[in-house]
Amino acid sequence: MSLTTSFLGLTLQSPVMVASGPASHDVNQVRLAEEQHAGAVVLKTACSDKYEHMRFWPRPRYKLLDWDKQMDGRSKVFSLYSYEQGYSGTLEDYWKFIRVSKEHAKVPLIASIFADDAEDWADMAKRVEQSGADAIELDISSPHKPGSLGFETTFVAAIKAVMGAVRFPVLVKLAPSPELLHQCRVAEECGASALTLCNRLRGFDVDIETQRPILHGNFAGVGGPWAKYYTLRHVAEAALVSKIPISGTGGVMSGEDVIKYVLLGATTVQILSVIMVNGWESIARINKEIEEYMQRKGVTSLSEIRGKALQAMTHPEEIIRWSGEPKSGSRNLWKETGEQE
Amino acid sequence: MMKYRGLYPFPPSFAKEFPPIAQVVEEHCIACDRCPPICFFDAIVMENRPGHKYSRTAVIINANCTGCGLCFDACPVDAIIWIPDKDGEAKPKTASPLMEDTDL
Numbered sequence: 001m002s003l004t005t006s007f008l009g010l011t012l013q014s015p016v017m018v019a020s021g022p023a024s025h026d027v028n029q030v031r032l033a034e035e036q037h038a039g040a041v042v043l044k045t046a047c048s049d050k051y052e053h054m055r056f057w058p059r060p061r062y063k064l065l066d067w068d069k070q071m072d073g074r075s076k077v078f079s080l081y082s083y084e085q086g087y088s089g090t091l092e093d094y095w096k097f098i099r100v101s102k103e104h105a106k107v108p109l110i111a112s113i114f115a116d117d118a119e120d121w122a123d124m125a126k127r128v129e130q131s132g133a134d135a136i137e138l139d140i141s142s143p144h145k146p147g148s149l150g151f152e153t154t155f156v157a158a159i160k161a162v163m164g165a166v167r168f169p170v171l172v173k174l175a176p177s178p179e180l181l182h183q184c185r186v187a188e189e190c191g192a193s194a195l196t197l198c199n200r201l202r203g204f205d206v207d208i209e210t211q212r213p214i215l216h217g218n219f220a221g222v223g224g225p226w227a228k229y230y231t232l233r234h235v236a237e238a239a240l241v242s243k244i245p246i247s248g249t250g251g252v253m254s255g256e257d258v259i260k261y262v263l264l265g266a267t268t269v270q271i272l273s274v275i276m277v278n279g280w281e282s283i284a285r286i287n288k289e290i291e292e293y294m295q296r297k298g299v300t301s302l303s304e305i306r307g308k309a310l311q312a313m314t315h316p317e318e319i320i321r322w323s324g325e326p327k328s329g330s331r332n333l334w335k336e337t338g339e340q341e
Numbered sequence: 342m343m344k345y346r347g348l349y350p351f352p353p354s355f356a357k358e359f360p361p362i363a364q365v366v367e368e369h370c371i372a373c374d375r376c377p378p379i380c381f382f383d384a385i386v387m388e389n390r391p392g393h394k395y396s397r398t399a400v401i402i403n404a405n406c407t408g409c410g411l412c413f414d415a416c417p418v419d420a421i422i423w424i425p426d427k428d429g430e431a432k433p434k435t436a437s438p439l440m441e442d443t444d445l
Contacts, residue, residue, distance in 0.1 A: 022381060022409075059362055060410020064379075067414045215410075276381050276411070 001300050003287060005039060007245060007268050008135055008169035008193050010108045012039030014287050015302060016258060019249050019270035020045050020112040020137060020173075021084065023280075030101040030109065036283035039268060040108040042196075043101075045139045046094040047086035048115035048124060054086040058216045061085070064277075065205065066224075079224040080273050081205060083216050086114060091124070098131035108134040110171065116154055118161035125162040125170070135168055141175030141199040155183065159190040169193035171247060176201055176230055184238045196247045196270065197238055198231050223273055227251035232264055239265025239310055253278075255289020262302050263309035362408040362423050365399045369420035372397040379415035382407055 005015040018024050018033045020042040033041045047054045065079040087094055098111055111133040113124045121138070128136050140158055162170055172187040173196035174180055184195055203222030205214045228251030235248045248266035251273075252258060258269045274282045290302075299305055363384070372395035377385045384405035390398045399420070412421050 057407070057409075059408035060413065061408075062410045064411060064414035277379065279378070 001291065001294050003039075003290060003302070005268060005302060007040070007247075008171075010040065010134055010169075012108060012268065013037055014039035014283075014290075015262065015266075015268045016283055016286050016290075017042060017110075017247065017268050017270045018275065018283070019272040020139065021272045023272055023275045025087065027097060027101045027104070030105050030107065032280045033283065034105045034107040036280050037287055038107060038283050040110055040134070041101075042110045042112055042137050042270060043094075043097065043133075044087045045112040045114050046089075046091060046124070048113075048117075048120040049091065050116065050120065051086065051114065054114075055088050055090075057085045057088065058083055060215065063205075063215050063220075065222075077225050078277070079203075079222055079226075080276070081203065081215060081220050081222050082200075083218070083220045091127070095127055095131040098128065098133050102132040110135045110137050112137040112139050112173070114139040115158070118157040121158040122161040122165035125166045129166045129168050133168070135171060135193070136162070136166065137171040137173050137196055138162060139173050139199075141173055156186060156190060159187055159192055163191040171196050173197075173199055175199040176234055180234055181237050181241065184242055188242055188244050192244060194245045194247060194267070195238060195242060196249060197234050198250055200250070201227065201230075223250060225251050225253045225273075228257055228260070232260055235261060235266050236264040236310060236313070239307055252286070255286045255291075255293060258286060258290055259293050259305075260309075262306050265307040265310055267306065363401050363406050363412060364422055365401055366420050366422055367393065367398040367400075369418055370398040371395060371418055371420070372399070373417060375417065376412045376415045376421065379411050381409070381411060385412060 003014040003016075005012045007015075014037055016038060017040040018029075018038050021044060023029055024033070024041050025044040030041050030043075061083045063081045065081050067078045087097075089097070094111075098109060101109055109132075111128040111131070113121070113128065113136065115121045115124055125136055125138075138158060140155055159170070159172060170192055171194045172192040174183050174187070176198040177183075180198070184197075187195060200221040200223040202219050204219050205222075206212070207214050231248060231250030235246055239246055245267040246265060247268045247270055248261035248264070249270035249272075252261070252269055252271045253274045261269045271282070271286065274286075294300070294302070297305075365385075367390065370393075372387065372393075374387060376399050377387060382405045384402045384407070385399055386402060387397050388400045390396060401421075413419075
């Protein structure tokens, strides 16, 4: 029995990867992830120079919602409400971050970038490849105003430019939306090597005492253990039509959650919130929980069960429906009046 | 085990560039030990305080604090407060008009 997972030509010792974010912002964290036997680390997203302001973070940038203070932080369901920005260093810092991490760590590294002009996407991707990263994730789902920079510019042009500039694997990270399945198809047509599903939802919350929006006062990313249900659906939908591998991410707190993603067709699973609130040990714990499941089910490799639940999905036409109670007769009688039909 | 081993060498020193902004009001602290584990940057430790009602208190390690805000909701008695930015010390950046709000 082994957790070893083949992904984008890389051999990962576990399907559990650290997602791009505050747990992959510097070299020491790469080492921590490696010590916990993470399969790979997706580094914090670096923004192009044009988006330099995104290297500066508002303070505070997080708020824990629905957090049960009386439970020693063992809340089963909570929300991490955040206005997380990009990598806080310069691009030169970022290339060095990749180089230094690569020199010292064996864990595969997937860099993450964000830009808007196709040229910037391509230049940054080239630098990432030269710096020694094993793959790149395009954080393409962020943050353009619909209409100001359209789908073609930000999405198709970006992927095509990057595909033309580099030879290593390119993951495309998408946001949950009604357009997601279409975007998956387009990304695949453009030559993406894999899909990362999904980015976090954008949400909003208000303090009814002060009657003002909370945190920095604008919309924020929102996620937590409950978030897995919509990403599980998106992963399943995409897995049914995509030929390229999927890296699922959203709301993973346990090995069971990872198994669910795999059963719906994901090859790897990315985690982050659980590391932030429960610590780095969560990676090793989740690995162990996956192994326990595999042992119990007699599975030697996760590839044996990948997509298995998809095969058992029911087509709406096949769903057996029973009529409800008859609506004629007594169901249409107003009891107080005793009115006859 | 520590969640984080400090902010060096990357990213550049937050402590120098930005003033730390979380602070424990020691007389309010009930030494419940809930904030050190929630801090993702190892910026909160418990220290002995002879004479304190609970003999111990939480303390912010300024060099590690990024002002992220996670600890505020971990404190059951609101003993963690802001040190407001002083004029001129912070370097505020605003988004370009092209940008919508985001969460990377």
